[in-house]
Amino acid sequence: MKKFLTATAAAALMASGAAAEDVKIGILQGFTGPTESLVGPMASAMEMAIEEVNASGNFMDGMTVVPVRGDSTCIDASAGVAAAERAITSDGVKGIVGGTCSGVTGAILANVAVPNGIVMISPSATSPALTTAEDNGLFFRTAPSDARQGEVMADLLIEDGVTSVAVTYTNNDYGKGLADAFASAFAEKGGEVTIQAAHEDGKADYSAEVAALASAGGEVLVVAGYLDQGGAGVIRSALDSGAFDTFHLPDGMVGESLSNAFGTEIEGSKGQAPGSNSEGTKIFQELGAGQFDSASPYTAEGYDAAALIMLAMQAAGSTDPNVYKDKVEMVANAPGEKINPGELGRALQILADGGDVDLVGATGVELIGPGEAAGSFRVVEIKDGKFETVGYR
Amino acid sequence: MDILNAIVALSNFVLVPAIAYGSQLALGALGVTLIYGILRFSNFAHGDTMAFGTMATILVTWALQAAGVSFGPLPTALLALPLGIAACILLVLGTDRLVYRFYREVKAKPIILVMASLGVMFILNGLVRFIIGPDDQRFADGERFIITARDFKEMTGLQEGLAIKTTQGITLVTAIIVVAVLFWFLNRTRTGKSMRAYSDNEDLALLSGINPERVVMVTWMIVAALATIAGVLYGLDKSFKAFTYFQLLLPIFASAIVGGLGSPVGAIAGGFVIAFSEVFVTYAWKKVLVYLMPENLEPSGLVQLLSTDYKFAISFAILLIVLLFRPTGLFRGKSV
Numbered sequence: 001m002k003k004f005l006t007a008t009a010a011a012a013l014m015a016s017g018a019a020a021e022d023v024k025i026g027i028l029q030g031f032t033g034p035t036e037s038l039v040g041p042m043a044s045a046m047e048m049a050i051e052e053v054n055a056s057g058n059f060m061d062g063m064t065v066v067p068v069r070g071d072s073t074c075i076d077a078s079a080g081v082a083a084a085e086r087a088i089t090s091d092g093v094k095g096i097v098g099g100t101c102s103g104v105t106g107a108i109l110a111n112v113a114v115p116n117g118i119v120m121i122s123p124s125a126t127s128p129a130l131t132t133a134e135d136n137g138l139f140f141r142t143a144p145s146d147a148r149q150g151e152v153m154a155d156l157l158i159e160d161g162v163t164s165v166a167v168t169y170t171n172n173d174y175g176k177g178l179a180d181a182f183a184s185a186f187a188e189k190g191g192e193v194t195i196q197a198a199h200e201d202g203k204a205d206y207s208a209e210v211a212a213l214a215s216a217g218g219e220v221l222v223v224a225g226y227l228d229q230g231g232a233g234v235i236r237s238a239l240d241s242g243a244f245d246t247f248h249l250p251d252g253m254v255g256e257s258l259s260n261a262f263g264t265e266i267e268g269s270k271g272q273a274p275g276s277n278s279e280g281t282k283i284f285q286e287l288g289a290g291q292f293d294s295a296s297p298y299t300a301e302g303y304d305a306a307a308l309i310m311l312a313m314q315a316a317g318s319t320d321p322n323v324y325k326d327k328v329e330m331v332a333n334a335p336g337e338k339i340n341p342g343e344l345g346r347a348l349q350i351l352a353d354g355g356d357v358d359l360v361g362a363t364g365v366e367l368i369g370p371g372e373a374a375g376s377f378r379v380v381e382i383k384d385g386k387f388e389t390v391g392y393r
Numbered sequence: 394m395d396i397l398n399a400i401v402a403l404s405n406f407v408l409v410p411a412i413a414y415g416s417q418l419a420l421g422a423l424g425v426t427l428i429y430g431i432l433r434f435s436n437f438a439h440g441d442t443m444a445f446g447t448m449a450t451i452l453v454t455w456a457l458q459a460a461g462v463s464f465g466p467l468p469t470a471l472l473a474l475p476l477g478i479a480a481c482i483l484l485v486l487g488t489d490r491l492v493y494r495f496y497r498e499v500k501a502k503p504i505i506l507v508m509a510s511l512g513v514m515f516i517l518n519g520l521v522r523f524i525i526g527p528d529d530q531r532f533a534d535g536e537r538f539i540i541t542a543r544d545f546k547e548m549t550g551l552q553e554g555l556a557i558k559t560t561q562g563i564t565l566v567t568a569i570i571v572v573a574v575l576f577w578f579l580n581r582t583r584t585g586k587s588m589r590a591y592s593d594n595e596d597l598a599l600l601s602g603i604n605p606e607r608v609v610m611v612t613w614m615i616v617a618a619l620a621t622i623a624g625v626l627y628g629l630d631k632s633f634k635a636f637t638y639f640q641l642l643l644p645i646f647a648s649a650i651v652g653g654l655g656s657p658v659g660a661i662a663g664g665f666v667i668a669f670s671e672v673f674v675t676y677a678w679k680k681v682l683v684y685l686m687p688e689n690l691e692p693s694g695l696v697q698l699l700s701t702d703y704k705f706a707i708s709f710a711i712l713l714i715v716l717l718f719r720p721t722g723l724f725r726g727k728s729v
Contacts, residue, residue: 171702195677195695198702204529204631205414208675208701211406215677216695233632241405242542242554 021063023319025050025309026087028098028108030074035100035124042123043069044292045284045299045362046097049306049344056345058352060319065310072099075172077107084112094319095309096120097302102127103173109139119321119328121308123301126251127177131370137325140308142301142365143274144375146174149250150181152272152377152393154189157220157248160270164192165248166218168209168234170225171198178224178250194218201229206237214243222248227258239265251297254380254387263385270390273297275378276364277392284341284362300362301373307344307361308332314351332367334358394551399684401553405542406680411672412665413561413630416568419664420623421641422648423575423657424616426726430592430655431612432493434506439620439645441517444638445484446621447628448525450477451532458534466536467563468629477625481617488513489613497609514639521635530633533560560630571622572661575615579657584611592655640705644671647708651715653722662723667708675701 027046029039050065059065068091072080080099087093096118099105105125113120114136121140122130128147133139157165167183169175175198183193195216199209213221213234221244225231231253238244239262249258249271274297275281281300288294288303309324311331316324330336331347336356339347347357359365368374379391421443428436436442453473457463464472492513496506539562542554579585584607591598591608599605624638631637648667652659678696686692699707715722 197700200702202634202636204627204634204637207406207410208672208704211410211672212675212677212695212697212701214406215402215680215697217680240538240556240558242546242556243406 022066023060023063023313024066024068024091024093025306026070026084026091026093026096026098027067027306028070028072028080028084028087028096030100030104031069031071033074033076035074038124038297039100041292041294041296041299042100042302045288045294045302046123046306048288048291049303049310052342052344053307053310053348056348058314058345058348059310060314060317068093070098072104072108074101074104077104080104080108081111084108088112088116088118093118094313094321095324097305097309098122100124101174102130102177106130106133106173109133109135113138117322119309119312119325121305121328123305124298127173128181129173129177131372135370137371138321140305140328140367140371142304142308142361142363142373143298144373144377145181146178147181148375149272149274149377150178150183150185153182153222153248153250154185154191155393156270156272156379157186158189158191162219163190164194164218165220165222166194166213166216166244167196167222167224168199168213169196169223170230170252171200174252175224179222182222182224182250199225199230199234201226203230203233206230206233207241209234210237210241210243213238214241218244220244220246220248222250223253224250225252227253227255232258232261235262235266249380255297256387259382259385259387262382264382266382267385268382270379270381271387272377272379272393274301274363274375275392276376277378278360278364278376280340280360280362280364287342303341304359304361304363304365307341307359308365310344311339311347311351311357311359314348315357329367329371331357332359332365395684397549398551398553399681401545401549401551401555402684403681405553405555407672407676409555409557409561411668413558413564414672415665415668416564417623417627417630417664418641418644418648418668419661420568420571420619420626421645422652422660422664423572424619424623425645425649426652426655426657426660427612427616427619429649430726431588432497432506432609434503434510435646435654436616437507437510437642438488438514438517439616440638440640440642441514441521441635442481442485442617443620443624443627443641444521444633444635445517446477446481446617447624447633447638448521448635449480450474450621450625451525451530451628451633453477454532464535466559468533468535468560470532470534470625470629471563474622474625478618478621481621482614484517485613485617486610489609518635518639525633525635527635530628532633533629535559558630560626564626564630567622567626571619575619575657578615584608588612643705644668644708647712650712651722653724653726656722656724656726659722659724659726666723667711670711671704671707674698674707675704 047067050067053059070083070087102125105122119138124143126146128145169179223231247269251273254271254273285294312324312327315327336358339357339359341362366374380387381390450473453476454470539557542556545555587603648663649660652663683691
């Protein structure tokens with residue numbers, strides 16, 4: 001709450017100090033709730049992109065972009081919808097970077113963004129269900145869908161010669177979506193999923209859940225959960241009862257707190273999280289290094305999401321969402337001049353001169369299908385009790 | 394060999410966890426049942442009393458750990474337990490003085506006391522979160538296992554492993570000692586006898602010169618000790634989180650009611666009935682059956698009656714069945 005208050009206060013200050021020629025962009029993120037520790041750096045990354053554009057002075061003949069922060073929360077759809085309503089009707093934002101979590105993002109899209117015709121680019125909502133959501137071409141995301149992560153996970157396991165796994169997932173849109181995507185991909189490639197069981201976060205005891213998983217059997221336990229929550233509890237219980245000793249860890253489980261908690265106990269377990277080894281990522285991380293934790297998950301996606309909205313506006317020569325929405329894919333994809341982080345000013349100039357750009361950005365963003373990132377994944381493995389990057393795909 | 398494997402698998406995933414959980418529930422239910430028998434109301438603040446006692450114990454444990462004190466292979470929290478119990482006793486005597494005594498003196502109906510305890514519950518809820526925070530706290534230290542699954546497999550050459558955590562062993566041993574002491578106290582000592590007399594017939598007890606305030610005070614002290622011990626054992630075995638202790642209220646009340654409110658033996662039996670049925674009904678029996686059945690009869694499905702999501706529903710269902718068919722509980726306690 002305190003963070004939120006400071007955030008809104010800061011946003012209010014900025015808003016009051018701005019000139020008449022302003023474009024407001026909503027930074028609608030889960031500042032409170034289960035993702036609050038991730039959102040701080042993400043929002044800073046988005047605002048870094050906005051500052052970069054403002055500093056160049058090239059945006060729409062000298063207009064200024066003003067970020068307006070709003071708390072979409074991660075799990076409270078009604079609070080998220082209310083925050084989005086306020087951003088659009090009261091603050092008058094022309095585009096939204098958000099939301100953070102899949103469930104709330106879907107709710108905002110259906111109830112606020114589509115009825116009001118506002119472009120929404122989410123840096124971190126990964127549920128496959130959003131691919132088919134009714135969006136009138138207004139919704140994009142710079143994070144890959146979990147349908148893609150499911151494929152990558154299935155490939156990794158099959159390549160390691162694993163043919164039978166048990167799956168447990170956190171009981172929400174993210175966990176269910178990822179588990180389903182993985183199960184169908186894995187079955188297609190000839191693997192067998194022995195059980196697909198949900199677990200609730202925030203319980204003290206997961207022995208009953210692990211008992212069911214152990215009974216179903218499998219060479220590896222796939223834990224599609226959260227590393228500070230039930231996911232870690234399930235792993236603890238599985239290790240204690242000797243049910244499993246190798247795990248596969250999707251993006252919600254990859255983090256230092258997990259390797260600190262288990263170390264060599266889960267030696268050899270693999271996982272993957274969105275990430276790329278592109279030049280853009282390195283440039284972005286150096287740019288942000290002094291200001292916030294630029295290696296934190298989804299910061300790079302956040303930077304790209306904010307950059308896409310502004311470049312699309314410039315390309316369309318309009319801040320009307322229904323006009324610039326058609327330019328988002330154009331500025332994100334080839335052909336055009338490649339644009340790395342820190343070169344947004346140059347990109348704006350090229351667009352103003354009538355040229356075409358291809359935002360490489362911090363994640364090498366490339367929009368496919370219905371406006372979502374193809375995405376690349378960083379494959380990690382626990383070696384000597386630490387997460388080590390073993391490849392990209 | 395297959396039969397042995399089946400037994401070991403069953404013990405590892407069902408029996409050992411259920412026995413530990415059952416002991417923890419039984420100790421919690423004993424506290425509820427004592428309050429009901431002697432003070433004549435359902436104490437909704439019991440879960441949070443457990444949380445408070447555990448929190449006090451954790452704070453002392455941290456102080457001991459910081460001072461470099463340890464208890465060898467056993468958790469340091471056991472050393473801190475007496476101080477935790479003392480803190481909890483002060484708390485419940487304080488709430489009794491501030492809240493419950495007034496209602497007792499005006500001879501309020503039990504439902505008013507229940508509502509008062511609901512208020513105490515919310516205050517304790519906030520107090521615990523305020524002091525130690527809403528997050529998970531792990532405070533178990535010392536040796537983690539009596540025997541690990543891997544060691545067991547190597548020792549016996551069986552396919553299935555059996556893991557017994559130190560905390561599970563401690564839970565069972567402590568529960569047995571506590572229950573033995575409690576029953577000795579209730580049946581053999583003068584104070585214990587006066588408590589039972591007061592519970593059976595209040596007027597008669599008063600006539601024979603039993604001091605009611607003293608009985609009430611001793612009851613609260615015993616309940617605080619039981620609550621703290623149950624809470625610390627649960628926290629050592631799993632983890633401490635204010636919210637989970639609040640949630641424990643349901644299975645604890647289910648245990649006490651199934652066994653028969655007011656009956657100490659019933660509370661213990663009820664604790665194990667609830668714990669075992671929660672685990673038995675949600676267990677996937679495939680693994681055990683594969684070992685036991687001839688090959689052509691092996692099940693292909695999971696043989697799971699209910700998904701583990703429905704764990705809490707089972708406590709409710711048993712509660713309903715007992716209340717419908719035997720409202721006084723298995724051991725003929727007071728009817729609810």
